[in-house]
Amino acid sequence: MTVSPHDTDSLIDQGNIDHHIYIPTASTAQGKCFVFFPGTNASPDMYDEIVQTAAEEGYHAIGLAYPNGTSISSLCSTDSDSLCSEKARTEIITGEDLHPTIMVDEHNCIENRLLRLLQYLHTNYQNYGWDDFFTGDSLNWDKIAFSGHSQGGGHAALVARAHVVNRVLFFNSPTDKQDVYGLPSWISPEHLTPASRYYAFFHQQNLGPRRIEVYTLFGMMAWGNEVNADITPSPYNGGHVLYSDTSTFDHNAYVNQSGWNEHSDIIVDHELPIDVNSETPYKVVWQYMLTHEETTALEPLAFEELGKVYPNPCYASLKIEVETAGSKQYALYTIEGELLMQGKFDEPFMDLSVEELPKGLYLLTLQSDKGYASVRFLKGE
Numbered sequence: 312m313t314v315s316p317h318d319t320d321s322l323i324d325q326g327n328i329d330h331h332i333y334i335p336t337a338s339t340a341q342g343k344c345f346v347f348f349p350g351t352n353a354s355p356d357m358y359d360e361i362v363q364t365a366a367e368e369g370y371h372a373i374g375l376a377y378p379n380g381t382s383i384s385s386l387c388s389t390d391s392d393s394l395c396s397e398k399a400r401t402e403i404i405t406g407e408d409l410h411p412t413i414m415v416d417e418h419n420c421i422e423n424r425l426l427r428l429l430q431y432l433h434t435n436y437q438n439y440g441w442d443d444f445f446t447g448d449s450l451n452w453d454k455i456a457f458s459g460h461s462q463g464g465g466h467a468a469l470v471a472r473a474h475v476v477n478r479v480l481f482f483n484s485p486t487d488k489q490d491v492y493g494l495p496s497w498i499s500p501e502h503l504t505p506a507s508r509y510y511a512f513f514h515q516q517n518l519g520p521r522r523i524e525v526y527t528l529f530g531m532m533a534w535g536n537e538v539n540a541d542i543t544p545s546p547y548n549g550g551h552v553l554y555s556d557t558s559t560f561d562h563n564a565y566v567n568q569s570g571w572n573e574h575s576d577i578i579v580d581h582e583l584p585i586d587v588n589s590e591t592p593y594k595v596v597w598q599y600m601l602t603h604e605e606t607t608a609l610e611p612l613a614f615e616e617l618g619k620v621y622p623n624p625c626y627a628s629l630k631i632e633v634e635t636a637g638s639k640q641y642a643l644y645t646i647e648g649e650l651l652m653q654g655k656f657d658e659p660f661m662d663l664s665v666e667e668l669p670k671g672l673y674l675l676t677l678q679s680d681k682g683y684a685s686v687r688f689l690k691g692e
Contacts, residue, residue: 319427322418331374333366341369348463471504506530624689
């Protein structure tokens with residue numbers, strides 16, 4: 312169903328785009344709400360597939376229309392105020408007057424729009440359980456999962472920093488970065504929602520290294536390195552950071568009538584790759600992100616507790632020794648965070664060829680049942 316924001320609160324007067332709502336069946340309802348924030352200048356009708364998938368998994372699901380006509384990344388990329396993106400986003404979320412360019416008041420902000428929509432749905436559809444997600448004029452944050460694409464994912468992150476929410480799902484987001492200050496201060500481990508509730512799906516060719524940096528700061532890599540969902544089946548090694556990659560995606564098995572767009576084709580309806588049955592391969596990724604149960608995080612270790620790497624500097628090969636039994640995972644990155652290679656090995660010893668790498672500094676991450684650790688090494692000529 313669709314609902315006009317103005318019908319939920321007559322003082323909402325910015326934009327005339329409807330919210331989109333999907334209701335779970337009585338047998339699947341989980342007592343949880345899923346709220347999706349569209350990207351810049353996008354509308355809820357562009358994301359019906361993910362919202363409907365959430366309903367199929369038992370969520371009361373909402374694609375929320377909100378004031379998103381200003382690109383936060385463009386607005387703040389060259390701004391001299393280090394808190395530019397935080398102020399702009401907070402105003403969009405809460406209506407507090409913080410940024411001179413953003414004009415969102417307490418009626419048009421995300422929080423009021425969501426609250427009034429839930430109240431409206433309860434009033435008009437009383438037997439569907441919408442009152443589980445608010446008490447009076449307050450949202451029941453811990454029963455609501457927040458998600459978004461691009462700009463919308465950044466809003467989900469700010470909400471999860473300020474409140475303990477049910478779950479957080481990022482799709483090619485957050486993207487904020489200022490030329491002078493780098494990543495904004497709100498991208499940090501300091502958030503009220505536990506990191507175990509954060510999940511991300513991104514495209515490697517859409518700012519992949521930056522996104523890894525963001526997800527690392529959020530603490531999401533405690534459940535292992537990023538997982539290539541193109542070649543790894545669900546449950547994706549229990550990871551919280553998943554990605555697709557142009558080099559591994561089977562383009563021959565799918566069509567994309569809008570053309571391939573790394574920023575949008577993992578989540579926007581009309582840009583999703585589909586097979587002969589009009590199914591997208593990414594739906595199973597969304598389902599995992601929506602339903603995967605919290606797991607115990609791997610312990611961060613000093614590298615010498617997990618194993619050793621030598622020689623350092625190295626030239627043709629890097630020798631890795633890990634004494635723990637069972638499968639081990641490794642990932643090799645540039646010092647800027649770009650993933651170069653990854654894999655598994657079962658033996659206690661591995662010889663990793665680095666002969667083709669340019670001279671420079673690199674980061675190696677190892678993971679076993681015991682925990683995970685990272686070490687820098689120098690590749691010589």
